[in-house]
Structure formats: structure tokens, C-alpha cells
Amino acid sequence: MNSLGTASPAVSTSLLEDFSLEMTGKDVPKLEEAAGLVPRGTRVNVTFLGNENLRMRLDAARAVQRLGFLPVPHISARRLGSQADFVEFLAGLRADGTGTDVFAVGGDPSRPEGPYEDALSLIESGLLREHGVRHVGISGYPEGHPAISGDVLWSALRDKCAALAAQGLDGSVITQFGFDVDPVLAWIEQVRGHGITLPVRIGVPGPAGVRRLMSYAARFGVGTSASIAKKYGLSITNLMGTAGPDRFLRALAAGHDPARHGEVKIHFYTFGGLRATAEWIAQFRKEARA
Template identity: 60%
Template structure:
């Protein structure tokens, strides 16, 4: 959810299981108060807030500490997601999420577990070797600070690169839980727009496998087939370890929660 989504959270509250982790984004057009208010709303509703810390949007170490202190004050600093962020030029001293982690500030403000980003299909602006270097370095830096870690991935429509990537993570000795980014039900045009923005593969063959057609963009698509296929593949992969999904709520919190409840009941 974003800082603007508190009303949507309250609307969806009864449909979301207690204790569910809900990420709170760090957008450039929102301020500290909005982000902290949203994180507090998540906690007050009986869920686990996971506020984002966007490295390249932080103007100074003081701003980082101010944000962490505000989250701690409302009881929302235990879990955070530290990510690089969108700006091409950093707004302050942190060029990457690794830079934030290496400050050593996170545990000082009550952080116990840090989510870090994974990219099964690569990143449009970062080379694959550098992605692997940073992922392994972040996992090591968190372990050195006795912080738990979760690898949370970009969303995708194709299970094949996801499973290959999971195997590559485990081959590198990383045992952190992995949460595979999965688009919740949303309009097909909207899903494809996000895919283009984030460099996610969405050719005709892939989207047909996912369950919709490029020739009919007016409908809504859910991730049933993707989750079924991923589950089947992982059930045969003895080395995959702890793997789950992270739902991106492109179609809204309530629609995503209702889909999850229906999927669970149907399986």
C-alpha cells in the first residue's frame, strides 16, 4: 500500500488474515508523516507493517534516522524493506540499499528483519553480475548485524526464470526466506503497463501461459495459474527452501485479499 491507501486498508481489513505483512511504499510524492501514519494504520489494524526505506530518496543520514525514529515510536520499525529506489541520481549519500544497511543504524532503531530485493528476470538499469554481488553482500551484511533477512522479488508472469533464479540463490549459500512477487488480480492493461515500467518479460507466449491474451486487453487477470505452476515446480525442488509469495496489489487491497481467500478455499 501507499501512504494514501489507509481508507482502502480499512475497507479490506476484514478480508485480510490477522498478522499478514503489508508493505508501505516510500514514494517521492509522499512525506514522512504520510508514510508513518500508514505504517501505524497497518499495525493498529492487526497486521505487520513493513515500511520501505528508499535509499536514493534519502537526502541525509539525519533524514534516515528521523524516519526510523518515527517508525519506532509507533511500533512499526521491526520489519523494513530497504530498496535502492527510482531516482537516477541519489538525493543524498546513499546510492544503494547496501549503503543504508552498512550504516549500522537499522538495529539501533528496533529493526529485527530486513527485506531485500531480488530480480529473477534482471533489472533494466543494473547488470546481472552486479545484482548478484549486491544480493550476496546485503545478505552477509545483515547476518553480521544479527538481523534477519527476507528476499522479496520483482513480480513476473513466467515461473521458469523464477525457479532458475531460486536455485541460483541457494547455490550461492543464501538461506533467507524468499517471497516471489506475484501480481494480484488487476486489469490486463494495467498489469502490462507495470511490466513495461519494470522491465518484466511479457511477450505473447509468456502472457498466454499466465492466462491472458495480448489481443484481448479489456479483462482482468488473476495469478491462479502462475501460483499453481510455481507450487508444482517447487514441490519437486528439494533445495528451494522457504519460498512463498508476495502479492502486489495492482488491482487494490480488497480485490487482492478476496482473491487470496478464494484461492485458498479452492485449493
């Protein structure tokens, strides 16, 4: 048994062949440190936080591109104060050549700061395509959302997919992270049952401290019962320890059936840091090939 457990080759050759990462606008130095460990062309999502300004967001997207990766800037609908703010951001991305791929999300504020209430309103505005966007990521919630009912979530997902098709835009679904593979795979089957064929990127926490992972789980309404924690490899009696997603990925690889689940890839939330996540992925892939 190696340090990561016995990894299934399927994890490396399919699910991890085209993984994506997530960072904030303040993480540019950390991405520079990890750059040598990440395959060129990797998709790197750049979040749209309330404490960041336009310049910081544009600079971060440029840095991702400069380091040889594909920037995927987030656009938070409810954080946009006006249509002019939306256009300014899109125009800046287009001028830099960093705006072909974006991620559209409603965002954390409970009330919109401007005219955009959700990701659907961003897509339906027509401004994305007008400014050179070609691919739009949208959110998925295998375990639901603490503030949104299941019916509303399914309706929103269908509507966003229909809007993307109407706009002639490619898309993909990026899910909230979780610790239990079973509801994830069941949810993907439901997605396909709704006629949604977009690729799905399963959100996975990169290696991080158990206390931090539990904190994020509580914040986003992710199930963390004792049985789920044990299944994932979290020690709720040792909050000072760390945990990686090796068990989760092996279980996902074992349960993934392309005929039922379609195209599935992995999106890493880098809660424990970009370098730690990149090192973990590189080692996991190496041992999977051994």
C-alpha cells in the same frame, strides 16, 4: 472446473499460508475496506514514494498496525536527503512500535538525493539495528533489471546478505513480479547455489486489468512475450479484460521443491487494488481447500 480453475492444495497450505501484501501511504482507506478479508498478522509492506512525506509514511505504518497487521515500511535509499532524514524516519517508526521489520531498497531516482546510494549502504550504516529493526527485506530480480547488469545484481544480493549477517539482522528476499514460473524457480536455485539461505517471497501481481499489468511489466522490464502471456492467462488481444495469478501459483506450487528451493512464500503487488487482491486470495484459498 470452478471460476479459478482447479487449485492445488499445496498452494493454500504452504505458499499462501503466510503471504504478504503491498500498499502505498495513500491506500489506508482501501486497507480498511479489505481488512476483514486479510488474516491478522499478515505482513503489509508500505512503499516509500517521492510524493509522500514523513507524516504520511508514519501514519500508514500506524494504520497497518492498528488494523491488526505487521507493518513493513519501505526505506528508499536514494530518496533520503540526509542521514538526519534517515534517523528521523527510523526514530518515528521506533516510537510508534512499527519499525521492527523494514524493506530496504535503492529506489527509483537515478542519482541519490543524499548520502545513501543503495540498500547496502542503509544496512551497513548500523542505524537500522540501532533503532530497533530486527528484520530487513531486500530485493531480488529473477528476470534481471533493465538498468543493472546481472553480475552487479548477484554481487549486490550477496553483499546485502553478508551485511545483514554482520549486523545480526534477520532477512528475506522479495522479488520483482513476473508472469513465468520457470525463470523464477531457476533463479531461486541460483540463489541457493550462491549460499544464500534467506526465505524468498515471490512477487506476484494481484488480479488486475490486462492493460495495467502489461504497463507495469514494460516499466519494470518483465518479459511478456505472446507465449508467456498465454501461459499466465493474459489476453493481449483483449486489453480490457482482467487476469489473476491462479495459473502462476499452481505452476509454482507444482514446481517448488523445498530441498532445492528452500523456504518460499508469496508477496502480492496489489496493482488491481487491496480489496480485489484480498477477495481473490480468500476465494482461491477457499476453493483450494474444497
